Amino acid sequence: MTYSVAVSGASGYAGGEILRILAAHPDIEIRTVTAHASAGRPLVAHQPHLRSLAHLTLQPTTPEILAGHDIVFLALPHGQSGQYTDALDEVGLVIDAGADHRLTSAADWDAFYGGPFHEPWVYGVPELVTATGKQRDNLVGAHRIAAPGCNASTVSLSLAPGVAAGVIDPTDLVSVLAVGPSGAGKSLKPHLLAAEVLGSANPYAVGGVHRHIPEVKQALRAAGAAEVHLSFTPVIVPMARGILATSSARIADGATDTDVRAAWERAYADEPFVQLLPEGAYPRTADVLGANTALMGLHIDRDANRVTVVTAVDNLVKGTAGAAVQSMNIALGLDQTRALTVNGVAP
Structure with missing residues (x-):
């Protein structure tokens, strides 16, 4: 099965890294990329290293444009993704690379971020040891995932x-x-x-x-x-x-x-x-x-x-985009290593 994907915040570092990884994912079709001030410009004007995605144009980040995909990645500044997540009820899997859905405590959110508090989603660090096993168990079949802070x-x-x-x-x-x-x-x-x-x-x-x-x-x-x-x-x-x-x-x-x-x-x-x-x-x-x-x-x-x-x-990889894609793989029942590498780049 091929899953259609939209990536918001595609002109930024996190969004670009998500796109770089997904571009090599055999089960993913990157259909839509969105941004704010950069909307209307070619993706490669902001991500010139993503040559395989040169055909994509940045569209405005709106719920209407993000809806209609199997998977949506939100790579927006902290405090901005929450305004979209409530409008994406019909999207099967939403992964937020921002902080809006990471914290379970409203008091912590108020103290360290401020603004509206949004419900916590499943935390996207599969290897994290928990009192009952691994966080990976909670990601299986998840529909809403909060990627971690690096x-x-x-x-x-x-x-x-x-x-x-x-x-x-x-x-x-x-x-x-x-x-x-x-x-x-x-x-x-x-x-x-x-x-x-x-x-x-x-x-x-x-x-x-x-x-x-x-x-x-x-x-x-x-x-x-x-x-x-x-x-x-x-x-x-x-x-x-x-x-x-x-x-x-x-x-x-x-x-x-x-x-x-x-x-x-x-x-x-x-x-x-x-x-x-x-x-x-x-x-x-x-x-x-x-x-x-x-x-x-x-x-x-x-x-x-x-x-x-x-x-x-x-x-940008294990700290953000790689964790998000790994968590996506687990949620979809795919091999967690799909499109991800353990090999670095040297020198």
Whole structure:
């Protein structure tokens, strides 16, 4: 069966990455692409690398244009997709790459985003360990999926195995992330200009205010944490793509070194896209560019009594578009690896 697809926000980074992946998907026909200010222009005027989609023209983003497809991807700024989702009742599968349907708590939404709160959808991180198994189980047959925040899913995947196994203390978590500026979207922002970013590392959203914090806490509570305390510090670094998240947690009383490493080994042993590296090996962002892969290195520091997990992802693939397409595959009953690769691009 071939599924017809519309992608909104197609002129942006997330929308473009969704299109790049779907263009190689044998079960998908990309029928419609939409945008706001760019409507009426050829898609390739904004996504010149998508040569196989040069025949498409950006149309206005309206419920009428998005309706009538089997699948709709919404790649819109936070707070904008909710206005469309209520009007797409007849679309079989809608996947939101924004934040509008990620959070289960209205109070968290008000505190970190503001504006109208929309119902939570099934969270699109298949490998995420939960108290009852994997988030993948909830995606089977889903009709509405919330793709993750890139930083949030990276940190959640890094720490959830330890929480679920009871080998780390979820009230003492620290994550510092080196992040490429493409995660902030394509809109012009002065602090993301090349002149500001090149040759510098710039912390932002310091002190517990980053919007992905409630998403991480929500995921770790789903993994079994009764209470979560997380110090979360992202740093923009001069690379277009990528996240390198260094997360640490205090080791729970009584947990042995074998217990700790075994928690991550068990969690990801059969996962094609989340891979734990051998002891003593750590990933680079260069190793995952263009891939739907999260590479993870783990170190046990008994002097500090902490475990450190270093995880590398491509924020536009595993962090956003790849997670969305993987979740789509699972929801439709297709092989989860369809159109997705574990191989990065080098050099």
